[in-house]
Amino acid sequence: MTRYxxxxxxxxxxxxxxxxxxxxxxxxxxxxxPATAILGSYATPENVAALNEDLxxxxxxxxQYFIWLGNMLQGDFGxxxxxxxxxxxxxxxxxxxxxxxxxxxxxxxSVLGIMAGVxxxxxxxxxxxxxxxxxxxxxxxxxxxFLGMMMILTFAVNLRWFPAxxxxxIYGDRDIWALLDHLVMPAFALSVVATGVIARLSRxxxxxxxxxxxxxxxxxxxxxxxxxxxxxxxxxAMVSIIPVLGIQxxxxxxxxxxxxxxxQWPGIGRMLVDAxxxxxxLLVQGGVVIVAACYVFFNIVVDVAQSLLDPRIxx
Amino acid sequence: xxxxxxxxxxxxxxxxxxxxxxAALSPVSAQTPPGVLVxxxxxxxxxxxxxxxxxxxDFRILMNVYDGLVRYASGTLEVEPALATxxxxxxxxxxxxxxxxxxxxxxxxTPFNAEAVVFNFERMLNEDHPYHDTGPFPxxxxxxxxxxxxxxxxxxxxxxxxxxxxPFLSNLAYPTGLIVSxxxxxxxxxxxxxxxxxxxxxxxxxxxxxxxxxxxxxxxYWDGAPALQAVVFRPITDAxxxxxxxxxxxxxxxxxxxxxxxxxxxxxxxxxxxxxxxxVWFLILNMREGPFTDQLVRQAANYAINKTALVDEVLEGTAxxxxxxxxxxxxxxxxxxxxxxxxxxxxxxxxxxxxxVENPEITFYVTEGGSGMLDPVAMGTAIQADLEAVGFDVTxxxxxxxxxxxxxxxxxxxxxxxxxxxxMTNDPDTLPYLALRTEAWPENGGxxxxxxxxxxxxxxxxxxxxxxxxxxxxxxxxxxxVIVQEDAPWVFVANWVQNAVTSDRVDGFALEPSxxxxxxxxxxx
Numbered sequence: 001m002t003r004y005x006x007x008x009x010x011x012x013x014x015x016x017x018x019x020x021x022x023x024x025x026x027x028x029x030x031x032x033x034p035a036t037a038i039l040g041s042y043a044t045p046e047n048v049a050a051l052n053e054d055l056x057x058x059x060x061x062x063x064q065y066f067i068w069l070g071n072m073l074q075g076d077f078g079x080x081x082x083x084x085x086x087x088x089x090x091x092x093x094x095x096x097x098x099x100x101x102x103x104x105x106x107x108x109x110s111v112l113g114i115m116a117g118v119x120x121x122x123x124x125x126x127x128x129x130x131x132x133x134x135x136x137x138x139x140x141x142x143x144x145x146f147l148g149m150m151m152i153l154t155f156a157v158n159l160r161w162f163p164a165x166x167x168x169x170i171y172g173d174r175d176i177w178a179l180l181d182h183l184v185m186p187a188f189a190l191s192v193v194a195t196g197v198i199a200r201l202s203r204x205x206x207x208x209x210x211x212x213x214x215x216x217x218x219x220x221x222x223x224x225x226x227x228x229x230x231x232x233x234x235x236x237a238m239v240s241i242i243p244v245l246g247i248q249x250x251x252x253x254x255x256x257x258x259x260x261x262x263x264q265w266p267g268i269g270r271m272l273v274d275a276x277x278x279x280x281x282l283l284v285q286g287g288v289v290i291v292a293a294c295y296v297f298f299n300i301v302v303d304v305a306q307s308l309l310d311p312r313i314x315x
Numbered sequence: 316x317x318x319x320x321x322x323x324x325x326x327x328x329x330x331x332x333x334x335x336x337x338a339a340l341s342p343v344s345a346q347t348p349p350g351v352l353v354x355x356x357x358x359x360x361x362x363x364x365x366x367x368x369x370x371x372x373d374f375r376i377l378m379n380v381y382d383g384l385v386r387y388a389s390g391t392l393e394v395e396p397a398l399a400t401x402x403x404x405x406x407x408x409x410x411x412x413x414x415x416x417x418x419x420x421x422x423x424x425t426p427f428n429a430e431a432v433v434f435n436f437e438r439m440l441n442e443d444h445p446y447h448d449t450g451p452f453p454x455x456x457x458x459x460x461x462x463x464x465x466x467x468x469x470x471x472x473x474x475x476x477x478x479x480x481x482p483f484l485s486n487l488a489y490p491t492g493l494i495v496s497x498x499x500x501x502x503x504x505x506x507x508x509x510x511x512x513x514x515x516x517x518x519x520x521x522x523x524x525x526x527x528x529x530x531x532x533x534x535x536y537w538d539g540a541p542a543l544q545a546v547v548f549r550p551i552t553d554a555x556x557x558x559x560x561x562x563x564x565x566x567x568x569x570x571x572x573x574x575x576x577x578x579x580x581x582x583x584x585x586x587x588x589x590x591x592x593x594x595v596w597f598l599i600l601n602m603r604e605g606p607f608t609d610q611l612v613r614q615a616a617n618y619a620i621n622k623t624a625l626v627d628e629v630l631e632g633t634a635x636x637x638x639x640x641x642x643x644x645x646x647x648x649x650x651x652x653x654x655x656x657x658x659x660x661x662x663x664x665x666x667x668x669x670x671x672v673e674n675p676e677i678t679f680y681v682t683e684g685g686s687g688m689l690d691p692v693a694m695g696t697a698i699q700a701d702l703e704a705v706g707f708d709v710t711x712x713x714x715x716x717x718x719x720x721x722x723x724x725x726x727x728x729x730x731x732x733x734x735x736x737x738x739m740t741n742d743p744d745t746l747p748y749l750a751l752r753t754e755a756w757p758e759n760g761g762x763x764x765x766x767x768x769x770x771x772x773x774x775x776x777x778x779x780x781x782x783x784x785x786x787x788x789x790x791x792x793x794x795x796x797v798i799v800q801e802d803a804p805w806v807f808v809a810n811w812v813q814n815a816v817t818s819d820r821v822d823g824f825a826l827e828p829s830x831x832x833x834x835x836x837x838x839x840x
């Protein structure tokens with residue numbers, strides 16, 4: 001098992017190198033440059049050239065790439081042009097916020113999605129199944145940013161139950177309650193679609209398992225229905241549910257971009273959107289590489305978890 | 316049965332969870348405390364070093380933390396004393412000698428004096444200065460006319476220019492001319508932008524990344540301590556969210572209210588504040604090739620576009636119709652006799668016929684957004700419809716702002732016949748000097764992307780730049796406006812009326828024509 005994990009980790013290196021080349025090339029290819037973005041209407045060719053020199057962007061691209069890569073391998077991601085601070089500080093701070101949001105959403109959608117799927121499957125074509133299917137389809141169909149705006153309108157502007165945006169109160173203690181207060185709406189809005197997807201797939205995975213012989217055996221032996229479903233069937237179904245969770249973790253992370261913009265959550269998605277508009281090259285590159293590394297890491301965790309659950313999957 | 320059992324438990328658990336989250340509802344909707352003003356900003360500031368930044372969004376914070384040698388008198392764009400109490404200009408307009416205000420201290424306790432002023436300008440302009448590497452200083456060319464800065468004595472400072480340059484005082488009032496604490500720059504180096512120290516009405520307290528910049532009242536402010544205890548600047552990039560925060564009481568003041576949202580704030584709970592600024596929104600016409608080489612066709616475009624409908628319908632009254640290249644906010648230099656081109660499609664058709672062109676084909680560059688561009692896509696579409704109504708055949712090409720600038724600034728030749736553009740400046744000299752002179756063609760590093768050239772205008776602008784007498788300058792600018800309007804190198808469209816909304820707890824707030832946000836007289840109950 002250790003060898004398997006090691007091998008997976010090693011295979012991540014070329015993937016990350018490839019990502020660094022791609023993100024560097026994209027930032028180099030899109031029109032507009034940081035100097036134009038910084039200077040705005042004052043971007044004469046002369047001023048742009050002078051500022052590019054100050055920013056070190058007058059060097060050949062290949063040289064720029066290797067300088068960047070070399071520095072990055074030593075843990076130096078450079079300084080953001082637009083925010084005037086080290087890229088790593090900004091990315092880590094922002095990533096924390098995203099992890100809080102996406103993590104909460106992920107736990108929420110996994111638990112709720114699996115529960116809904118199991119209940120649906122156990123009552124196939126029953127009233128509970130129909131009700132859950134209806135709600136789930138509704139959830140999958142609503143774009144999360146629209147849901148977010150509607151929630152702000154209802155719960156922040158009209159009812160004033162929750163703050164409209166941000167992660168922390170401007171005044172007062174920064175305790176867990178203050179955080180929860182700000183977290184409820186964005187985390188819910190972010191998890192709705194993923195909950196629906198997980199519920200649908202959990203339902204079909206469960207139905208598949210419930211038809212199998214060992215379930216009949218378990219019932220024949222007199223195992224209570226609750227035990228059959230939650231202990232025997234769900235455990236077997238998890239093998240096909242876990243990869244779905246892995247994929248949804250990725251979707252939740254990327255969906256956070258919209259939600260962070262709508263709720264002004266100080267996370268990495270909003271940071272990347274701002275950075276791209278400002279042509280803040282180093283921040284975009286550093287941010288994307290770090291997010292990609294996390295994504296690759298998630299995938300490894302999912303694969304490992306799957307092989308632990310089902311030894312038939314080759315290690 | 317077992318399943319039912321479970322579901323009942325699930326309902327209980329779910330109920331408990333809901334109860335828990337409701338318990339978490341601390342009094343969030345509680346209003347912001349009195350004496351503390353929360354301002355909704357459009358973006359996270361770049362840095363709080365006035366010499367390193369270019370965005371109006373950052374200027375709104377900076378103007379409250381720092382002072383310059385001079386400032387704009389309230390409600391105008393004319394300079395008055397600030398950290399300098401008075402000044403003398405030499406006969407030939409190249410030497411400015413400032414007497415500095417006594418007894419002013421930076422927020423870090425170090426004294427403000429002539430040495431501090433010299434340090435500020437040397438840091439920006441002299442590449443060999445030990446702290447020049449705390450830049451870059453993208454707007455330092457505002458002071459490119461400065462040849463030397465010297466401390467005559469402790470409280471007198473002398474600037475020598477390489478040529479007479481009339482906008483110099485006005486540029487000193489711009490944020491690029493604000494004075495920072497040399498001691499703080501030495502202490503923080505490149506991190507000064509996150510640890511700002513000035514002499515202004517408010518002292519920097521804290522910057523929580525992507526959450527808030529907090530400044531507190533400076534009780535020793537030379538111009539009287541502010542009434543507020545503190546101001547919190549919150550970056551809220553999404554306009555809809557900013558409106559929602561304003562409606563739900565999370566912020567006390569917001570700037571740049573989207574035109575469509577203004578109606579939300581009619582009523583007693585809010586005040587809407589408006590102020591026309593030194594901004595002009597126009598269309599650059601390509602005079603080097605294509606149909607707009609003919610003055611009649613350019614005038615036809617000016618007559619064909621219904622500017623009143625644009626500002627009233629598309630911009631919902633957040634702009635006024637522009638008459639010429641100089642915005643009326645520069646009251647002293649504006650030609651009151653100038654009437655905007657009226658909306659007259661018949662006249663436009665007649666001019667096109669006179670010019671002998673039939674259905675001229677036009678490529679029109681439109682941007683998706685950008686500083687001061689208002690609502691460029693909707694405006695572009697409306698303009699296209701107006702032009703087509705009189706016989707133009709208009710093709711729109713839309714670009715994201717930075718891409719757009721990269722295409723328009725190097726000149727329209729081979730690119731397009733017409734492009735949207737907007738400028739916001741601090742002196743009537745800036746825009747025409749950079750965008751209307753022959754010397755300012757893109758190949759010479761200027762912004763005259765449509766290649767307008769009129770020797771008479773060139774001469775007027777050169778003289779206005781070097782004249783030291785403001786009355787004489789005003790005369791020259793007024794004359795220039797008449798000629799440029801007649802030549803029609805641009806379609807003059809709109810002057811932005813900036814707006815802000817405050818809650819009814821805020822008193823004493825007014826917007827400035829400079830578009831700066833000055834909060835030292837604001838009260839919050």
